Amino acid sequence: MEYRYLGRTGLRVSELCLGTMTLGRELGENDSFSILNRYAEEGGNFLDTADVYTRGASEEIVGNWLQNQQRDDFVLATKVRFPMGDGPNDIGLSRKHIMSGIKESLRRLKTDYIDxxxxxxxxxxxxxxxTLSTLNDLVREGLVRYVGASNFKGWQLQKAIDLSKKHGWESFVCLQPQYNLLTRATEYELIDVCVNEGLGVIPWSPLRGGWLSGKFHRNMEKPPENSRIAVADKEGWSESWSNYNNEFTWQVIDALLEVAEDAGKSPAQTAINWLLQKPGVTAPIIGARRLDQLEANLGAAGWSLSSEQVAALDKASNLSISYPYNQDAIDQRSKGRE
Incomplete structure (x- = not known):
């Protein structure tokens, strides 16, 4: 696996990040260790978790695994924001909740710092x-090395960056957005902000919950039993069959299956590799419930789609762009009059 710098920092991370949401929720500790061991064997060094993943179970498993590793060999990422209890201050980005959150995450992860x-x-x-001044304090205290954001809108991210610059605080070095062939509205503003400000992009859900895994094809009447999409329908998750069973999805999947066959790769590997070639992207976050799923996803690295193959996927997944996001066309007309 190759390594990339995270945004403009000097921090090098593997080009595929391992997401650990399934650890402790769908996988016990032994199976989780097998996933983590295999990822590390392939040179993976970037682990992403969150305090809210199964109320800390994911962090605890990662922390237990790290006890038998060289801690400094890994870039450990976690998150704070969502409810961790029933109290009025067990949620949010207040100074109180962040200070409590970092203390508990460090305890569960069994480490004295978060990368x-x-x-x-x-x-x-x-x-x-x-929020930003508190994050700055954590870096100054040595509890945190870098800070980042997830699930922000463009104006929110830019405002945070500008405030940090104004006050001389540690600024976000990366953004973790949802970004994949079926979710390209991320490109409207967020990618531009990240590229212009030097933030690395670490996309979550590169396979959109399994829609881009190769299990789905046009004319299916329902999702496969026990698939994540079948579960999503029951649980009301955003990647549910009812939300994605439409012409746009099948158009994208048609193109993905065709390009994957042409490239001699699986659809999942093709979808992740497409992301690896997008501006600003540092490391897509892959996840797995089984070892064979991890093996398949790891195969997304070490090769590149051709420019023609990328263009075919771009064309099939293009969203209809309206004002003010169609400014490129307006700019071109303006140049013609200058």
């Missing part, structure tokens, strides 16, 4: 200055 501490989502109730 990348991310705010899991925007908190409309807490002044942004309170």
């Amino acid at each position: 990348l501490y991310q705010v899991h989502a925007w908190d409309p109730r807490t002044p942004l200055e309170e």
Whole structure:
């Protein structure tokens, strides 16, 4: 596996990040260790978790595994924001909740520092200055090395960056957004902000919950039994069959299956490799419930789609762009009049 710099930092991370949401939720400790061991054997060094994943179970498993590893060999990322209890201050990005959150994450992860501490989502109730100054304090205290954001909108991310610059605080070095062939609205503003400001992009759900895994094809009447999409329908998750069973999805999947066959790779590997070639992207976050799924996803690295193959996927997954996001066409007309 190759390594890339995370944004403009000097921190090098493997080009595939291992997401650990399934650890402790769908996998016990032994199976989780098998996944982590295999990822590390392939040179993976970037682990992403969150305090809210099964109320800390994911962090605990990662922490137990790290006890038998060289801690400094790994870039450990976790997040704070969502409810961790029933109390009024057990949620959000207040100074109180962040300080409590970092203490508990360090305890569960059995480490004295977090490499990348991310705010899991925007908190409309807490002044942004309170959140950013607290994150800055954590870096100054040596509890955190870098800070990042997840699930922000473009204006929210830019505002946070500008405030950090104004006050001389540690600024976000990366963004963790949902980004895949079926979710390209991320490109409207977020990717531009990241590229212009030097943030690395670490996309979550590169296979959109399994839709881009190769298990789905046009004319299916329902998702396979026990698939994540079948579960999503029952649980009301966003990647459910009812939300994605439409012409756009099948158009993208048609193109993905065709390009994958042409490339001699699996659809999942093709979808992840497409992301690896996008501007600003540092490391897509892969996940697995089984070892064979991990093996398949690891095969997304070490090769590249051709420019023609990327173009074919781009064309099939292009979203209809309206004002003000169609400014490129307006700019071109303006240049013609200058």
